[in-house]
Amino acid sequence: MHISEGVLSAPVLLSGGVLTFAGTAIGLKKLDYDRIMSVAILASTFFVASLIHVPLGPGSVHLILNGLLGVLLGWASFPAILTALLLQAVFFQFGGIVVLGVNTFNMAAPAVICYYLVRPFLKEKKYRAVAGFAAGALSVFMAGIFMALSLALSDSGFFSTAKMVVVAHVPVMIIEGFITMFTVTFLARVKPEILFGKDSDPVSQ
Amino acid sequence: MTFERFCQGSSLLHRTDPRFKIAAAVALTLVIALCKSMVGAVFGLGVSLVLLGIARLDFRQVLWRLLLVNTFIAFLWVMLPFTYPGDTIWAAGPLKISREGVALAFLITVKANAIIILFISLLSTSTVADLGHALESLGVPNKLCLILLFSYRYIAVVNEEYQRLARAARFRCFRPASNMHTYRTFAHLFGMTLVKSWTRAERVGQAMRLRGFNGRFYSLYEPHATAGDFVFLGVILVAAMAIEALELGLSLLMFQG
Numbered sequence: 001m002h003i004s005e006g007v008l009s010a011p012v013l014l015s016g017g018v019l020t021f022a023g024t025a026i027g028l029k030k031l032d033y034d035r036i037m038s039v040a041i042l043a044s045t046f047f048v049a050s051l052i053h054v055p056l057g058p059g060s061v062h063l064i065l066n067g068l069l070g071v072l073l074g075w076a077s078f079p080a081i082l083t084a085l086l087l088q089a090v091f092f093q094f095g096g097i098v099v100l101g102v103n104t105f106n107m108a109a110p111a112v113i114c115y116y117l118v119r120p121f122l123k124e125k126k127y128r129a130v131a132g133f134a135a136g137a138l139s140v141f142m143a144g145i146f147m148a149l150s151l152a153l154s155d156s157g158f159f160s161t162a163k164m165v166v167v168a169h170v171p172v173m174i175i176e177g178f179i180t181m182f183t184v185t186f187l188a189r190v191k192p193e194i195l196f197g198k199d200s201d202p203v204s205q
Numbered sequence: 206m207t208f209e210r211f212c213q214g215s216s217l218l219h220r221t222d223p224r225f226k227i228a229a230a231v232a233l234t235l236v237i238a239l240c241k242s243m244v245g246a247v248f249g250l251g252v253s254l255v256l257l258g259i260a261r262l263d264f265r266q267v268l269w270r271l272l273l274v275n276t277f278i279a280f281l282w283v284m285l286p287f288t289y290p291g292d293t294i295w296a297a298g299p300l301k302i303s304r305e306g307v308a309l310a311f312l313i314t315v316k317a318n319a320i321i322i323l324f325i326s327l328l329s330t331s332t333v334a335d336l337g338h339a340l341e342s343l344g345v346p347n348k349l350c351l352i353l354l355f356s357y358r359y360i361a362v363v364n365e366e367y368q369r370l371a372r373a374a375r376f377r378c379f380r381p382a383s384n385m386h387t388y389r390t391f392a393h394l395f396g397m398t399l400v401k402s403w404t405r406a407e408r409v410g411q412a413m414r415l416r417g418f419n420g421r422f423y424s425l426y427e428p429h430a431t432a433g434d435f436v437f438l439g440v441i442l443v444a445a446m447a448i449e450a451l452e453l454g455l456s457l458l459m460f461q462g
Contacts, residue, residue, distance in 0.1 A: 004277050005238050006246075006316030013238070028348045033420050036348060037410035040355030041402045044363045047356070048398070051364065054391055055381045063395070083353050087360065090328055090336065091208040093274050093321045097231055098238045157309070160288030161281065175388060182392030183399070191400045 002085075002103050003147060005096035009154040016102030016150065023078035023108055031076050042073060043080040047087055054175055061172050067139030068180045070111025071119045072194065077111035078104065102150050110142035122195060128188060129181050136180025137173045144169030208360065210270075211262050211329040217437075218260040223331045223339035225434040229441035230327040236445045236452075237319050245452040246312055250319040252444050253326065260326040267325060274321050278314050285310040333357040338424050347420060354422065359402070367398045 008016075031039060046069050053060040070077050082104045088094045095103050114135045121131035147169075148162035187195050212219075218226070237249035257267065291305030328336065334354060341350040371394055381387045 002277065004274070004317045005234060005320040006240075006313050007281070008238075010239050024349065028346055031348060033348070034410070036351050037355060037406040037413075038403065040352045041359050041363065041406040042399075043352060043356040044360040045395075045399055045402050047360050048364045048367055049395060052367070052391065052395065055383050055387065057383055063391075065395075079349055079352050080356075083349070083356050086353065087208075087333065087357060089324065090333055093270060093324050093329070096234060096238075096320055096324060098234045098320075155309075157285075157289040157291075157305070161284040164284055178385070178388040179392045179395070182389045183396045186393050186396035187399065190396065191403065194399065194403050 002088075002095040003099055003106075003150060004094075005099050007154065008099060008102060008150055012150050012154045013098055013102060016099075016105050018101070020078065020082065020101040020104040020108070023075070023105065023112070024082055027075040027078040027080075030074070031079070035076070039073060039076050039080050040083070042069060043083045046080060047084040050084070050088065054179070056171055056175060061175060063179065064107070064140055064143070064172070064176060065136070065180065065183075066107045066111045066143060067114045067118075067135035067137075067176065068183055070108075070114040070139055071122060071135050071184070073111070074115040074119075075112055077115070078108045081108040081111065106146040106150065107139075107143050109146065110139040113142065114139045122184060122188075125188075129185055132181035132184030133177040135184070137177030140169055140173040140176045144173070209329070209332060210266055211260070211325055212332045214261065214330060216259060216261040216330070218256065218326055218330045221437055222430050222434045223335045224343055225430065225438045226327045226331060227336065227339055227343065229438055230323060232442055232445045233323055233327075233448075234320050236448045237316055237323070240312075240316055240448070240452055242452060242455045243308075243312055243315070244455060245448050246315040246319065248448050248451055250315055250322070252448070253319045253323040256326040257322050260330050262325065262330075267322075270325065271318065271321060275314075275318070278310075278317055281313060282310050285313075338422070351420065351422075359405070362405070363398060363402050366401050367394065370394045370397055 046065060049063040049065045052063045054063060066077070066081065069080060073080055082100070085095055085100060085103055085107075089096055089100065117138070118131045118135040121127040121134075144166050148165045151158040151165065152162040184195065233249070233252065237246065237253075240246045240249060286302045286306040287300055289303050289306030289309055291303035293301045294304045294307070295302040331339075334357065337350050337354040337357065340353070341347065374390060374394060379390055381391075
């Protein structure tokens with residue numbers, strides 16, 4: 001899911017950096033000090049998710065769950081994903097600093113889009129499962145598209161590689177859809193305040 | 206599971222002020238990432254190997270790390286030689302290998318590895334706690350640094366909680382496979398991890414407010430730059446400029462030729 005350093009061109013790196021800067025600024029502005037602890041722990045959970053390998057046919061894929069993070073955090077997904085990716089870069093050297101902007105944007109922008117598109121449907125019980133699946137699948141699909149675009153815009157010769165990136169994301173997208181769906185319905189039953197905020201009444205959910 | 210494998214040590218790089226190391230890493234990475242010629246990239250790789258030597262890390266662990274990180278690069282080697290447009294140097298049926306594709310894959314491999322080695326020797330030789338404080342004094346917003354420091358603090362805790370649940374599932378004969386039961390189980394394990402982390406976040410937040418937390422950490426280590434730090438950064442900047450000069454010189458030569 002990461003693009004490593006040394007692949008992308010200067011304009012793409014710069015635009016990714018600027019977009020991530022803007023997204024993070026909005027996310028931090030909307031975030032008050034009381035919620036910092038929650039965002040930080042969700043960022044660590046997101047990091048741990050990337051260590052969980054789920055079997056897929058003969059191989060396995062690791063979880064991404066940016067859709068789940070998006071519906072939970074909204075714009076705060078930007079600082080959370082930025083943090084998780086920075087920690088991955090320092091711990092495992094996946095990604096890097098110059099490409100951090102692009103990698104963050106590729107995952108956080110779909111998360112924010114899911115927040116606006118999908119979150120309203122999570123409140124209603126009959127749409128919840130479908131909305132959960134949509135959040136997981138859409139966010140990974142969009143992340144794949146953004147990743148492919150970053151490659152294709154850097155060098156037109158990357159076009160076939162970019163197409164392969166999108167194709168490779170399709171099975172991941174389905175798994176993420178199911179896992180996000182089950183996680184969302186689980187949270188709605190077990191701890192609805194994570195999904196809907198403090199004032200939610202568990203009985204009416 | 207230990208995440209920070211390289212931060213223990215007493216080498217020159219372990220002792221250098223993290224703020225200077227961050228600045229050095231950004232400057233060198235920028236220059237190497239944007240190299241278009243092999244000469245610049247190889248020079249960059251040389252600089253990062255020298256830094257790795259100075260950091261005196263466990264060679265086998267570094268090698269193992271490099272192997273893992275090169276998986277994305279391996280993907281490029283599978284794709285680029287066959288799909289990048291250019292002169293064909295080898296063909297078998299519909300498969301054609303282009304000279305430009307091989308050259309580009311090679312260039313990316315050198316650049317990416319140079320940057321990874323740089324990263325290991327400059328940034329992974331500090332703890333994230335030190336890097337977080339350094340970032341704050343370099344002007345990164347306070348809230349972002351708090352998120353970084355808190356999530357760094359809780360990654361191991363969250364991971365342990367997840368591992369405990371996964372172990373419990375294994376004891377109950379859960380065997381992962383490609384089916385709906387597996388996906389539901391993973392979702393519930395992860396969901397439970399989320400619930401536990403969430404309540405932990407609330408508890409910790411309350412405990413910190415109770416003790417008068419006002420959004421600032423007071424570190425016991427006041428950062429103070431030594432003359433050595435300035436010399437170090439100076440040398441790195443000269444190296445970065447040398448790589449850039451090499452690049453510019455080469456592109457001028459190409460332009461004239």
